[in-house]
Amino acid sequence: xxxxxxxxxxxxxxxxxxxxxxxQQPQALDNISKIKSLIVPxxxxxxxxxxxxxxxxxxxxxxxxxxxxxxxxxxxxxxNLEEFYSLCDQIELHLKTSIKCMSQLESSxxxxxxxxxxxxxxxxxxxDNTL
Numbered sequence: 309x310x311x312x313x314x315x316x317x318x319x320x321x322x323x324x325x326x327x328x329x330x331x332q333q334p335q336a337l338d339n340i341s342k343i344k345s346l347i348v349p350x351x352x353x354x355x356x357x358x359x360x361x362x363x364x365x366x367x368x369x370x371x372x373x374x375x376x377x378x379x380x381x382x383x384x385x386x387x388n389l390e391e392f393y394s395l396c397d398q399i400e401l402h403l404k405t406s407i408k409c410m411s412q413l414e415s416s417x418x419x420x421x422x423x424x425x426x427x428x429x430x431x432x433x434x435x436d437n438t439l
Contacts, residue, residue, distance in 0.1 A: 364385050
C-alpha cells in the first residue's frame, strides 16, 4: 500500500539546521576605537575593585575589633585588582601603538617624498616615482 495515496506525506529526511552564526565583532578597529571600547569595562572594574576593597577592609576591621570571630567569605580583592590592571595595560598598549603610528606617519610624510601605492602595482606600469 502506498503511503502517498493515503494522504500521508512521505517522510522527509531530517533537514540540517544551518550552523548558528556567532556574533561577529568588527574585524579591524583602530587603536582609538579599541581604547574607547575599553573605557566602560575599566570603569566597572574600578568600581568593583573599590567595592571589594571596602568590603575587605570592613571585614578585617570587624575581626580586629572583635565583633566578628573570623573572616567568613573571603572577597577576592586581588582578582578584581588584576582585572583592573589588565584593562589599564591594554589601554596603555593601544595608546603606545597609536603614538608609534602617528610618529611613523609623520616621519614618512617628512622623509619619504614618493607616493606610496596601497596595492602591488608591478603589472600596472606605475610611474617610477611610486613605491
